Amino acid sequence: MNKIVPVVAIDGPSGVGKGTLCQALANYLKWHLLDSGAIYRVLALSALEKNIALDDENQLTNLALNLPLTFDSNDIEVKVLLSGVDVTKRIRTEETGGAASKVAALNKVRSALLQRQRDFRQAPGLIADGRDMGSVVFSDAPVKIFLDASAQSRAERRMKQLQHRQKHVKFAEILQEITERDERDRNRAVAPLKPAIDALIIDTTSLSIQDVFNQSIKYINEKLAL
Numbered sequence: 001m002n003k004i005v006p007v008v009a010i011d012g013p014s015g016v017g018k019g020t021l022c023q024a025l026a027n028y029l030k031w032h033l034l035d036s037g038a039i040y041r042v043l044a045l046s047a048l049e050k051n052i053a054l055d056d057e058n059q060l061t062n063l064a065l066n067l068p069l070t071f072d073s074n075d076i077e078v079k080v081l082l083s084g085v086d087v088t089k090r091i092r093t094e095e096t097g098g099a100a101s102k103v104a105a106l107n108k109v110r111s112a113l114l115q116r117q118r119d120f121r122q123a124p125g126l127i128a129d130g131r132d133m134g135s136v137v138f139s140d141a142p143v144k145i146f147l148d149a150s151a152q153s154r155a156e157r158r159m160k161q162l163q164h165r166q167k168h169v170k171f172a173e174i175l176q177e178i179t180e181r182d183e184r185d186r187n188r189a190v191a192p193l194k195p196a197i198d199a200l201i202i203d204t205t206s207l208s209i210q211d212v213f214n215q216s217i218k219y220i221n222e223k224l225a226l
């Protein structure tokens with residue numbers, strides 16, 4: 001692992017604002033961005049398309065090792081490509097997110113994708129968005145931040161996002177999906193969702209994205225003396 005290139009590891013459950021924060025930080029610092037969750041979502045989407053069972057560890061591992069995944073990044077967004085096809089919107093569905101949580105609990109799958117994630121560590125620096133960026137993938141990262149928020153507030157945010165896309169959803173179902181995903185992620189045997197020992201924990205329940213950005217960049221400046 002390249003210990004010279006700095007990494008800012010941002011972890012936390014779904015719906016806490018990790019993606020928005022990481023994109024803002026990457027744009028501000030002009031660093032590379034790794035959305036590790038997108039990797040697992042693409043793997044899950046590919047598995048669903050190929051009718052591979054989400055608990056078939058051997059087939060999923062083989063798929064992970066040969067996943068034709070690429071990212072097309074600019075200052076506005078990061079497009080996710082599977083075999084050259086833009087699947088950015090498709091991997092953000094609740095179905096794909098739930099499937100990704102299941103495949104991410106498999107040890108061999110996580111091992112297969114570990115080096116792939118670490119390869120994103122390139123100069124001048126990397127903003128790593130995920131659930132085990134600071135605790136496992138980049139355990140030597142000089143900056144680790146863990147975002148959290150109540151399940152209720154995260155469900156409310158997700159419902160607003162879906163309503164904005166004119167999708168008919170029920171709050172109770174969204175809250176249940178988030179709660180179940182949290183349970184899987186926090187209690188899986190391999191790389192469970194938890195703050196790294198040396199991580200700054202920010203509760204985003206009642207904070208705006210600007211508030212979270214300001215706290216984060218202040219902490220990054222302190223740790224890296226930028």
